[in-house]
Amino acid sequence: xxEITYREGLNLGLRDAMEADxxxxxxxxxxAAAGGAFKVTDGLLGAFGPQRVLDTPISEQAIIGAAIxxxxxxxxxxxxxxxxxxxxxxxxGIANELPKYRYMTGGxxxxxxxxxxxxxxxxxxxxxxxxxxxxxxxxVPGLKVAVPGTPADAYGxxxxxxxxxxxxxxxxxxxxxxxxxxxxxxxxxxxxxxxxVRQGSDLTIVASQLMRHRAIEAAEELSASGxxxxxxxxxxxxxxxxxxxxxxxxxxxxxxxxxxxPAAGSWGASLVAQVTGAAFELLDAPPGLLSAKDTPVPYxxxxxxxxxxxxxxxxxxxxATAAY
Amino acid sequence: xxxxxxQSPSVALPEKPLDLLRAMHEIRVFEDHVHRLFAQGMVRxxxxxxQGQEAVSVGAxxxxxxxxxxxxxxxxxxxxxxxxxxxxxxxxxxxxxxGGLCNGKGGSMHLTDVAVGAMGSxxxxxxxxPIANGLALGARTRxxxxxxxxxxxxxxxxxxxxxxxLNLASIWRLPVIFLCENNGYGEYTxxxxxxxxxxxxxxxxxxxxxxxxVDGNDVVAVFEVVSDAARRARExxxxxxxxxxxxxxxxxxxxxxxxxxxxxxLESWLERDPIPAYERRLIAxxxxxxxxxxxxxxxREAVDDALERALSWPEPDAEALAEDVYA
Numbered sequence: 001x002x003e004i005t006y007r008e009g010l011n012l013g014l015r016d017a018m019e020a021d022x023x024x025x026x027x028x029x030x031x032a033a034a035g036g037a038f039k040v041t042d043g044l045l046g047a048f049g050p051q052r053v054l055d056t057p058i059s060e061q062a063i064i065g066a067a068i069x070x071x072x073x074x075x076x077x078x079x080x081x082x083x084x085x086x087x088x089x090x091x092x093g094i095a096n097e098l099p100k101y102r103y104m105t106g107g108x109x110x111x112x113x114x115x116x117x118x119x120x121x122x123x124x125x126x127x128x129x130x131x132x133x134x135x136x137x138x139x140v141p142g143l144k145v146a147v148p149g150t151p152a153d154a155y156g157x158x159x160x161x162x163x164x165x166x167x168x169x170x171x172x173x174x175x176x177x178x179x180x181x182x183x184x185x186x187x188x189x190x191x192x193x194x195x196x197v198r199q200g201s202d203l204t205i206v207a208s209q210l211m212r213h214r215a216i217e218a219a220e221e222l223s224a225s226g227x228x229x230x231x232x233x234x235x236x237x238x239x240x241x242x243x244x245x246x247x248x249x250x251x252x253x254x255x256x257x258x259x260x261x262p263a264a265g266s267w268g269a270s271l272v273a274q275v276t277g278a279a280f281e282l283l284d285a286p287p288g289l290l291s292a293k294d295t296p297v298p299y300x301x302x303x304x305x306x307x308x309x310x311x312x313x314x315x316x317x318x319x320a321t322a323a324y
Numbered sequence: 325x326x327x328x329x330x331q332s333p334s335v336a337l338p339e340k341p342l343d344l345l346r347a348m349h350e351i352r353v354f355e356d357h358v359h360r361l362f363a364q365g366m367v368r369x370x371x372x373x374x375q376g377q378e379a380v381s382v383g384a385x386x387x388x389x390x391x392x393x394x395x396x397x398x399x400x401x402x403x404x405x406x407x408x409x410x411x412x413x414x415x416x417x418x419x420x421x422x423g424g425l426c427n428g429k430g431g432s433m434h435l436t437d438v439a440v441g442a443m444g445s446x447x448x449x450x451x452x453x454p455i456a457n458g459l460a461l462g463a464r465t466r467x468x469x470x471x472x473x474x475x476x477x478x479x480x481x482x483x484x485x486x487x488x489x490l491n492l493a494s495i496w497r498l499p500v501i502f503l504c505e506n507n508g509y510g511e512y513t514x515x516x517x518x519x520x521x522x523x524x525x526x527x528x529x530x531x532x533x534x535x536x537x538v539d540g541n542d543v544v545a546v547f548e549v550v551s552d553a554a555r556r557a558r559e560x561x562x563x564x565x566x567x568x569x570x571x572x573x574x575x576x577x578x579x580x581x582x583x584x585x586x587x588x589x590l591e592s593w594l595e596r597d598p599i600p601a602y603e604r605r606l607i608a609x610x611x612x613x614x615x616x617x618x619x620x621x622x623x624r625e626a627v628d629d630a631l632e633r634a635l636s637w638p639e640p641d642a643e644a645l646a647e648d649v650y651a
Contacts, residue, residue, distance in 0.1 A: 006594060023466075025465065030617035053498075057488070059488035060488075061484060061489075062454045062485075062489055062491070062492040064454065065453065065454020065455045065456075065458055065485070065489065066454060066457050066458040067458060068454075069455040069457060069461065069462060069472070070458040070462035070465070072458070072459060072462065073458070073461075073462025073463050073466065074466055076562070092451055092485070093451070093454065097446070097448070097451055101444065102650075103429055103649055104426075104429055104430040104434045104436075105426045105438070105648075106425070106427035106430065107427070107435040107648035108436055108437075109436075109444075110651055126564045141649050152625065154461060166650045166651050258606075262357075278356050
């Protein structure tokens with residue numbers, strides 16, 4: 001079995017996309033000569049040259065705008081916003097321009113931009129470099145949102161994102177860059193298709209990125225005491241594969257969602273609302289929504305550990321939901 | 325150049341001088357109609373008239389090639405029409421009709437006609453400047469010698485996106501023309517209250533960018549300056565900041581009576597209205613008054629007819645609501 005890291009999956013995804021399509025360009029802070037703050041774009045400058053791999057000033061509004069305009073002209077720009085939290089400095093570009101340009105011009109333009117951003121907590125980066133930023137954009141129709149959790153999904157979702165005719169926000173979890181996984185078959189992963197990564201008949205856990213891995217660990221613990229959980233990784237938040245969750249609930253009748261962000265306005269809260277509305281009769285227990293604490297992300301190790309849902313936290317919510 | 329009483333540089337008339345006059349008349353008449361339609365409750369939300377600034381839109385857009393890109397603000401009727409959008413489809417858009425430029429999805433603030441290079445009217449101050457860079461980058465990367473011209477107002481020079489965009493355009497030597505329409509007011513507030521520099525064109529110095537100030541009420545002068553900037557951009561000499569000094573005859577938006585303007589200011593600018601000023605120039609150059617009058621009448625009739633057509637078009641189909649969110 002061939003194994004690669006999540007970071008390598010992303011780098012390969014970019015390389016293969018750039019080989020396949022001369023219109024793919026990469027732009028962002030430190031992405032060219034330095035190979036990216038997280039080294040995801042390492043080697044691309046040498047391979048594809050400065051016309052296609054562009055270092056920008058520290059100017060997120062300029063980066064997003066350049067990507068939008070270049071996409072309208074026919075390029076396939078992949079913009080890097082180093083830490084996802086910096087999306088706040090170019091919120092207009094991401095929330096008002098990128099997703100609405102097609103709509104408010106009556107379909108005259110396509111804006112196939114991919115915005116790559118490093119997401120998530122757990123690394124001691126504190127309040128302004130650790131958030132799960134996908135939740136900021138759930139209320140903005142016109143965007144697609146990818147949240148890969150494994151090296152193969154990182155590769156496959158990135159290939160699909162770059163080929164997609166619509167704007168895609170592509171969130172990479174910082175805590176997973178060094179994680180390893182199978183890479184025997186690397187291919188585009190279609191959006192809106194969840195991965196069922198573990199089968200069990202007693203309850204369904206839905207989790208992405210770091211929480212997906214913790215959910216699998218929790219499921220193994222539960223299995224030791226006779227509770228078998230299905231674990232579903234949605235892989236894309238928009239579009240969301242609600243069908244995969246509903247069909248799993250037909251067998252399990254119990255839902256737990258684990259996410260590493262405060263609950264208000266989150267994808268998990270939205271999923272619980274949708275499931276409750278669409279399939280109330282399927283549920284034998286109230287859906288369990290496990291979220292991070294309702295505070296900014298703290299710095300100190302013990303505080304951040306307590307902020308993030310742990311394997312034990314997931315296990316506890318699952319036991320309560322199973323016992324209901 | 326001072327804000328009032330500026331003399332135009334003496335430059336030769338462009339090749340088709342009457343085209344510029346007709347285009348300015350069409351915009352003026354078009355917006356007279358929009359003004360009236362708004363009062364009649366037929367225009368939703370808000371609308372921002374560019375009356376008084378027509379020479380900037382027309383002089384600049386006529387200096388470009390058809391395949392060059394123009395991005396503009398929510399005060400964009402003039403720019404989009406000057407770039408070649410048809411008045412009937414522009415009216416229909418403002419009226420929220422099927423067949424409007426954006427099929428009724430954008431309205432007055434978002435007039436767009438990609439087919440003629442009117443790449444968008446943006447209603448967030450400053451949003452279009454970084455996008456104009458992208459249009460230039462895209463064209464250059466794909467080997468096309470297209471220029472990207474970006475209209476914006478004086479107030480925009482105080483927003484962050486302006487500075488990020490000028491910096492990036494300069495460092496990448498992008499073929500962009502940043503055209504500041506300085507009408508003296510950022511929404512309801514005079515420029516001096518908000519802006520420490522007296523000449524906005526001096527902002528270009530911070531970005532080592534070529535700059536040119538021009539009388540924005542002199543259509544020929546604007547045409548000249550933008551032609552020159554476009555030539556430089558196409559030759560690879562990078563971006564230019566053009567500041568066009570002008571004035572809006574109406575308030576910021578349709579609901580603004582513009583009571584904040586000092587007495588006599590509007591009147592003094594009306595004396596420098598770009599349309600009669602250009603007519604005087606044309607007559608001095610040998611065109612007959614009758615010729616110009618006929619042209620004016622034709623322009624008015626063409627716009628009146630365009631409105632009649634637009635008014636006959638239906639509202640968008642109900643299905644249009646959910647279309648164009650995704651490809």
